[in-house]
Amino acid sequence: MNSRRGRSPEGRAEVRRELVAAAVRLFRTRGYEETTVDDIAAAAGVGRRTFFRYFPSKEDAISPDHEVALARIDEVLTTAHPTEPTASLVVRAGETVFDLYAEDPGLSVERFRLTHEVPALRDRESARVDHYRRLFTRRLRERFAGEPDGDLRAAVIGAAVVAAHNLALRGWLAGGGRPDDVEHHRERFRKVIDLLPREPGTPDVTERLEAAVARLERHA
Amino acid sequence: MNSRRGRSPEGRAEVRRELVAAAVRLFRTRGYEETTVDDIAAAAGVGRRTFFRYFPSKEDAISPDHEVALARIDEVLTTAHPTEPTASLVVRAGETVFDLYAEDPGLSVERFRLTHEVPALRDRESARVDHYRRLFTRRLRERFAGEPDGDLRAAVIGAAVVAAHNLALRGWLAGGGRPDDVEHHRERFRKVIDLLPREPGTPDVTERLEAAVARLERHA
DNA sequence: AGCTTAACGGCACTGAGTGCCGCTTGTACA
DNA sequence: TGTACAAGCGGCACTCAGTGCCGTTAAGCT
Numbered sequence: 001m002n003s004r005r006g007r008s009p010e011g012r013a014e015v016r017r018e019l020v021a022a023a024v025r026l027f028r029t030r031g032y033e034e035t036t037v038d039d040i041a042a043a044a045g046v047g048r049r050t051f052f053r054y055f056p057s058k059e060d061a062i063s064p065d066h067e068v069a070l071a072r073i074d075e076v077l078t079t080a081h082p083t084e085p086t087a088s089l090v091v092r093a094g095e096t097v098f099d100l101y102a103e104d105p106g107l108s109v110e111r112f113r114l115t116h117e118v119p120a121l122r123d124r125e126s127a128r129v130d131h132y133r134r135l136f137t138r139r140l141r142e143r144f145a146g147e148p149d150g151d152l153r154a155a156v157i158g159a160a161v162v163a164a165h166n167l168a169l170r171g172w173l174a175g176g177g178r179p180d181d182v183e184h185h186r187e188r189f190r191k192v193i194d195l196l197p198r199e200p201g202t203p204d205v206t207e208r209l210e211a212a213v214a215r216l217e218r219h220a
Numbered sequence: 221m222n223s224r225r226g227r228s229p230e231g232r233a234e235v236r237r238e239l240v241a242a243a244v245r246l247f248r249t250r251g252y253e254e255t256t257v258d259d260i261a262a263a264a265g266v267g268r269r270t271f272f273r274y275f276p277s278k279e280d281a282i283s284p285d286h287e288v289a290l291a292r293i294d295e296v297l298t299t300a301h302p303t304e305p306t307a308s309l310v311v312r313a314g315e316t317v318f319d320l321y322a323e324d325p326g327l328s329v330e331r332f333r334l335t336h337e338v339p340a341l342r343d344r345e346s347a348r349v350d351h352y353r354r355l356f357t358r359r360l361r362e363r364f365a366g367e368p369d370g371d372l373r374a375a376v377i378g379a380a381v382v383a384a385h386n387l388a389l390r391g392w393l394a395g396g397g398r399p400d401d402v403e404h405h406r407e408r409f410r411k412v413i414d415l416l417p418r419e420p421g422t423p424d425v426t427e428r429l430e431a432a433v434a435r436l437e438r439h440a
Numbered sequence: 441a442g443c444t445t446a447a448c449g450g451c452a453c454t455g456a457g458t459g460c461c462g463c464t465t466g467t468a469c470a
Numbered sequence: 471t472g473t474a475c476a477a478g479c480g481g482c483a484c485t486c487a488g489t490g491c492c493g494t495t496a497a498g499c500t
Contacts, residue, residue: 127343
């Protein structure tokens with residue numbers, strides 16, 4: 001029998017996938033509150049203790065790897081060349097999150113539905129989004145250190161980028177994550193980013209955003 | 221002995237205050253994770269079961285009444301005269317939250333420290349802020365129904381108002397909630413709101429905002 | 441004073457999350 | 471190819487948050 005998965009790297013990835021699949025299935029059919037961690041573990045064929053070795057909590061059972069996403073964004077923000085325009089930088093960072101969701105559109109759509117129907121999951125998602133916002137704001141604050149209103153600009157740009165990103169992502173997911181729906185949400189994304197305070201001499205932001213959405217389109 | 225409080229309306233208010241005071245004190249001296257609900261209840265002189273009759277969860281022990289705040293905002297937004305400019309409307313709604321925090325500046329400052337040091341409380345706060353954002357967005361969407369880009373404008377204005385409000389509030393609380401510190405944060409507040417997309421014919425937003433901060437100043 | 445209502449305390453229970461420990465498996469190395 | 475070692479696993483026991491239930495007790499009204 002193959003009840004001895006997870007001891008190799010491929011096995012661990014397989015166990016993780018099966019846990020996520022079991023969680024999504026049970027949450028949708030039975031409901032989030034009515035599903036216990038024991039249920040998920042049993043459905044995935046592992047022990048309850050093992051579940052908590054893959055996910056820190058029940059709420060994280062359907063989540064992409066949050067820490068990985070934060071680390072990717074942080075790497076983009078910290079390794080950027082100092083002369084790169086800020087607009088280009090935040091768009092590149094946003095792209096990494098787009099890619100993460102576009103890796104498995106089906107799962108992303110299902111996750112979207114659950115996080116909008118289950119209060120506990122919705123609150124968890126709010127906290128996660130705020131982690132992204134804080135990371136952007138922190139790195140931008142370092143970047144703007146010494147400039148007039150640097151902190152304020154960092155806070156506003158950080159909030160605006162995350163808001164724009166979520167608006168576009170949610171719109172796309174709410175429509176079922178279909179590739180032919182991207183055009184409409186590209187427009188929305190662009191409009192929100194247009195509200196960002198312009199820096200003199202900064203190249204057009206929308207150019208970079210279109211590249212990001214195009215990249216999402218390819219994956220979806 | 222007065223171990224029979226809480227049976228009258230004044231008694232209930234007193235019990236609530238004592239529970240909040242006990243929670244704040246224990247969270248600061250012993251730490252959030254190291255404090256159990258039994259500890260809080262015992263310190264306030266009530267049974268553990270009674271704690272959960274006053275607060276839905278341990279995380280809410282130090283919170284102002286979230287539902288009350290949401291209801292106040294919602295009333296302002298839904299009972300507004302249709303001809304009132306949107307800028308004026310959202311500022312009036314924001315004022316009600318300002319008032320709630322200004323009622324007890326000392327408690328607000330203490331709460332601010334805790335929500336920034338304890339991850340669990342910080343995540344809870346993120347979710348709460350998002351509830352405000354969603355409420356604003358929902359009511360603004362109804363208000364903008366039928367107008368071009370109504371949904372998009374509702375989403376952006378809702379997010380911007382909440383962000384501006386939090387920025388000013390956090391700045392004031394981080395400085396210790398002192399009345400003579402308000403001027404600096406009034407400036408920050410005004411600058412953020414200036415980023416809002418202007419509606420043609422709308423009177424100056426900053427005028428209303430200054431009134432809001434002045435009101436905060438009076439209470440603090 | 442008697443009656444109704446509502447808050448209280450306590451008990452028992454479910455379920456999330458954690459520490460510990462002995463077992464099993466894949467791997468590295470002889 | 472056999473063996474030692476590291477790492478993952480299952481299970482057990484425990485703490486604590488949160489809930490349902492119920493008997494008790496105080497507050498307010500007649």
